[in-house]
Amino acid sequence: MKALLSGDLPRSRALTALLVAVLTGLALAPFLFPGTRPLDVAAKACVFVLLVASYDLLLGYTGIVSFAHTMFFGIGGYGVAIALSRMDVGWGAIALGTAAAVALSLALSFVIGLFSLRVKAIFFAMITLAVASFFAILASQLSGLTGGEDGITFKVPELLRSRLVAYYLVFGSCLVLFLALLRVVNSPFGRVLLAIRENEFRAEALGYRTVIYRTIANCLGAAVATLAGVLYALWLRYTGPNTTLDFGIMIDILLMVVIGGMGTMYGAVIGATFFVVAQNYLQDAMKLLSGSLKGLPVLPELFHPDRWLLWLGVLFVLSVYYFPHGVVGQLRSRLRAGAG
Amino acid sequence: MNSPEGSAAARVDWVPIALTVAIALGALASIGNPSTWLTLTIAGLAMGLLIFLMASGLTLVFGLMDVMNFAHGVFIAVGAYVAASVMKFFAGPAEADSFLVNLGALVPAMLAAMLAAALLGWFFERVIIRPVYGQHLKQILITTGGLIVAEQLIIVFWGPDLIPVERPLTLRGSFVIGDMALEKYRLSAVAIGLAVFAVMMLVLNRSKIGLLIRAGVENKEMVEAMGYRIRRLFVGVFVAGSALAGLGGALWGLYQRDVTVHIGAQMMVLIFIVIIIGGLGSVGGCFIGALLVGLLTNYVGYLAPKIALGTNILLMVLILLWRPQGLYPVNKQ
Numbered sequence: 175m176k177a178l179l180s181g182d183l184p185r186s187r188a189l190t191a192l193l194v195a196v197l198t199g200l201a202l203a204p205f206l207f208p209g210t211r212p213l214d215v216a217a218k219a220c221v222f223v224l225l226v227a228s229y230d231l232l233l234g235y236t237g238i239v240s241f242a243h244t245m246f247f248g249i250g251g252y253g254v255a256i257a258l259s260r261m262d263v264g265w266g267a268i269a270l271g272t273a274a275a276v277a278l279s280l281a282l283s284f285v286i287g288l289f290s291l292r293v294k295a296i297f298f299a300m301i302t303l304a305v306a307s308f309f310a311i312l313a314s315q316l317s318g319l320t321g322g323e324d325g326i327t328f329k330v331p332e333l334l335r336s337r338l339v340a341y342y343l344v345f346g347s348c349l350v351l352f353l354a355l356l357r358v359v360n361s362p363f364g365r366v367l368l369a370i371r372e373n374e375f376r377a378e379a380l381g382y383r384t385v386i387y388r389t390i391a392n393c394l395g396a397a398v399a400t401l402a403g404v405l406y407a408l409w410l411r412y413t414g415p416n417t418t419l420d421f422g423i424m425i426d427i428l429l430m431v432v433i434g435g436m437g438t439m440y441g442a443v444i445g446a447t448f449f450v451v452a453q454n455y456l457q458d459a460m461k462l463l464s465g466s467l468k469g470l471p472v473l474p475e476l477f478h479p480d481r482w483l484l485w486l487g488v489l490f491v492l493s494v495y496y497f498p499h500g501v502v503g504q505l506r507s508r509l510r511a512g513a514g
Numbered sequence: 515m516n517s518p519e520g521s522a523a524a525r526v527d528w529v530p531i532a533l534t535v536a537i538a539l540g541a542l543a544s545i546g547n548p549s550t551w552l553t554l555t556i557a558g559l560a561m562g563l564l565i566f567l568m569a570s571g572l573t574l575v576f577g578l579m580d581v582m583n584f585a586h587g588v589f590i591a592v593g594a595y596v597a598a599s600v601m602k603f604f605a606g607p608a609e610a611d612s613f614l615v616n617l618g619a620l621v622p623a624m625l626a627a628m629l630a631a632a633l634l635g636w637f638f639e640r641v642i643i644r645p646v647y648g649q650h651l652k653q654i655l656i657t658t659g660g661l662i663v664a665e666q667l668i669i670v671f672w673g674p675d676l677i678p679v680e681r682p683l684t685l686r687g688s689f690v691i692g693d694m695a696l697e698k699y700r701l702s703a704v705a706i707g708l709a710v711f712a713v714m715m716l717v718l719n720r721s722k723i724g725l726l727i728r729a730g731v732e733n734k735e736m737v738e739a740m741g742y743r744i745r746r747l748f749v750g751v752f753v754a755g756s757a758l759a760g761l762g763g764a765l766w767g768l769y770q771r772d773v774t775v776h777i778g779a780q781m782m783v784l785i786f787i788v789i790i791i792g793g794l795g796s797v798g799g800c801f802i803g804a805l806l807v808g809l810l811t812n813y814v815g816y817l818a819p820k821i822a823l824g825t826n827i828l829l830m831v832l833i834l835l836w837r838p839q840g841l842y843p844v845n846k847q
Contacts, residue, residue, distance in 0.1 A: 233651075237651055239651060239654045239655070289831075289834070295650045295651060295654070296576075296582045296650050296653075296654065297790070297794075299582075299584075299654050300582075300786040300790060301790070301830075303782070303783060303786060304783050304786055304787050304790075304826075304827060304830065305827065307783045308783075308824065308826075308827050312824070315820075421779065425658070425662055428655065428658060429662075432655060475670045475671075476670055478670075480669075480674070481666055481669070481670060483662060483666055484662075484663060484666035484667065484670070486662075487659055487662035487663040487666060488663055490655075490659040490662065491642070491656060491659035491660065491663065494646075494652055494655045494656050494659060495645060495656070498652075
C-alpha cells in the first residue's frame with residue numbers, strides 16, 4: 175500500500191476515511207448509484223480528479239499559475255474527436271488521436287514554458303491567459319476541423335458503447351495516472367519542484383536549473399491534462415468548446431484545487447469530488463432555499479440556483495486567506511495539533 | 515539612471531513610435547483606398563485609446579506596488595453596466611437632437627461609471643488585495659476569486675442577459691466628407707481618450723504627485739525613505755485606475771452598443787497583451803501598445819479576417835523577441 179501511494183500517506187484519520195469513501199464510491203458507482211445521471215457525475219468526478227491533480231502539480235507543487243490548462247484538456251478532447259470522426263472507428267484512431275494530441279500539448283507547453291517561465295509568475299499567468307483565450311477562439315473559428323461552436327459528436331469502438339466498460343476505462347485510467355502523479359511529486363524531481371516553490375533563488379544556488387525543472391513540470395501537467403481530455407471525450411462521445419475550452423472550466427479547476435488543498439494531491443480528490451457533486455446537487459438545494467425566500471428583496475436572487483458559483487467563489491476567497499492548504503491541510507494540521 | 519521614460523524629453527525612445535506610424539503607413543499602402551484606410555485608422559485609434567484607458571491603471575498599479583489585479587475587468591464591467599443604466603434613465607436627453615442636451619445624458623453616465631468603479635476599486639484594495647501584498651501567487655488566486663464573485667453579483671443585480679445600449683442621438687451615424695465616412699462616436703471616443711491621456715501625462719510629468727508616482731515605480735524604498743507614504747499614493751493610484759477602467763468600460767459599452775457580463779473578461783486578454791507589450795509599469799509603453807493593438811486589429815480584420823485573431827498574440831511574441839521586457843522597460847532599482 176505504501177509503495178502504491180509512493181510513501182505519501184494521507185496522514186490523518188478523517189482524511190483517510192474521506193479518501194476511502196470517495197474511492198469506493200467511484201469504484202462501485204455503477205452498482206451503488208444506478209441511473210444515468212449519477213454515473214455521469216461519477217465519470218466527471220474521475221476525470222476532474224485527474225485534471226485537478228495535474229494542475230496541482232503546477233500550482234501547488236511548482237508554484238506557477240497557468241490559465242492554459244483547459245487548452246490542453248481541450249487538445250486531448252479534440253484529438254480523439256477529430257481522429258474518430260475522420261478515420262475508421264477503432265482503437266487505432268483513438269491511439270493516433272491521443273498521440274497527436276499529447277505531442278501537440280507537449281510542444282505547446284514547451285514553447286510557452288521556455289518563453290515565459292524565466293520570469294515572474296504573473297507574467298506566465300498573463301501569457302497563458304492570452305494564449306488560451308486565443309486557442310478557444312481559434313477552435314470555434316476553424317469550424318471545418320473542430321465543428322465550431324457545435325463541437326464534434328463521434329462514434330466510439332463497439333466495446334466502449336457499453337457504459338459500464340466505458341466507465342471502468344475512465345476510472346481505471348484516472349486511478350493509474352493519479353498514482354503516477356503521486357509518484358512524480360514524491361520523487362527527487364518532486365522535491366526539487368517544492369524547493370523551487372519555496373525559494374527559487376536558493377534552489378538555483380544549489381545547482382538546480384529552475385527553468386528546466388519548471389518547464390518539465392509544465393509539460394508533464396499539460397500531457398496529463400491532455401489525457402484527461404481524451405478520457406472525458408471518450409466518455410461523453412462529444413467534444414465542444416463548452417465542455418473543454420471554456421474559461422469557466424478553468425475557474426472550476428482553480429476552485430477545486432484551492433478548496434481541496436494546494437500542494438497535496440489528495441486535495442485534488444477531495445476538491446474535485448466535492449465540486450462536481452456540488453455542481454450537480456447543490457443547485458437543487460439552492461432552488462429550495464430560493465423558493466422559501468420568495469418575496470424578500472434581492473435574497474431570492476442571491477440564492478438563485480444559477481448563482482451557486484457566487485457562493486463557491488466566496489468560499490474560494492476565504493480559503494485562500496484562511497486555509498491555504500484547503501480541506502486536506504486543515505485535516506492534517508488538526509492531526510499535528512493533536513499529536514503535539 | 516537611464517530610464518527611457520519621462521524624465522527628459524530628449525531621452526524619449528522614438529523607435530516604437532516610429533513603428534506604430536510605419537504600421538499605419540504600411541497599412542495605407544496595402545489597403546490602397548485612402549478613405550477605407552481612414553475609417554479603419556479612426557476605428558483603430560478609438561479602440562486603442564479605450565484600451566489604454568482601461569489598461570493604464572493596471573500597469574501603474576503593477577509598477578508601483580508589484581500588484582497584478584486579475585479582477586481589473588470587473589471595474590470595466592461595472593462601469594459599462596452603470597453607464598448603461600444611467601443612459602437608460604436619461605433616455606429623454608439622450609434622444610434630443612442637440613449635442614449639448616445629449617451631453618446631459620452622456621456626462622452623468624460617464625461620471626457615474628467612474629464613481630462606481632472607483633468605489634469598488636477602493637473596496638477591492640482594502641478587502642481583497644491589501645492582505646496579500648508581495649505574494650504573487652496569492653494575488654493571482656485572490657483576485658481571480660474576486661472576479662468570480664463580482665461577476666456573479668453583477669448578474670444578481672442586472673440579470674444574466676445582454677443589455678442593449680443606445681448612443682446619444684447626435685453621436686449616431688457618421689460625418690461624410692467626400693467619399694469618406696467618419697463615424698461620429700469613434701471620433702468622440704478618440705477625443706475623450708486623447709484628452710484623458712493628455713491630462714494623465716500632465717499629472718504624471720508636471721505635478722508633485724506625478725513625480726512621486728514615477729519615482730515610486732522606479733524605487734519604492736527611496737521614496738519612502740524621503741518620508742512619503744507610498745501606501746497612500748498607491749491607494750490613490752489604484753482608485754484612479756479603477757475609475758479610468760470604469761470610464762473605459764462605459765465608453766466601450768457604447769462602442770459595442772451592448773453590455774454583457776463578460777465584457778470585462780474579454781477586454782482583460784487585450785489589456786494583458788497591451789501592458790506586456792508596453793513593458794509592465796510603463797504608461798508610455800501602455801499607450802503605444804494600446805494603439806498598436808487597436809490599429810493592427812482593425813487593419814488585419816479588414817485585410818485578412820481569418821488571421822485577425824492571432825495577430826495580437828503574434829505581435830506580442832514578436833515584440834518580446836525584440837525587447838523581452840516590453841517596448842519601454844521600467845528600470846526597477
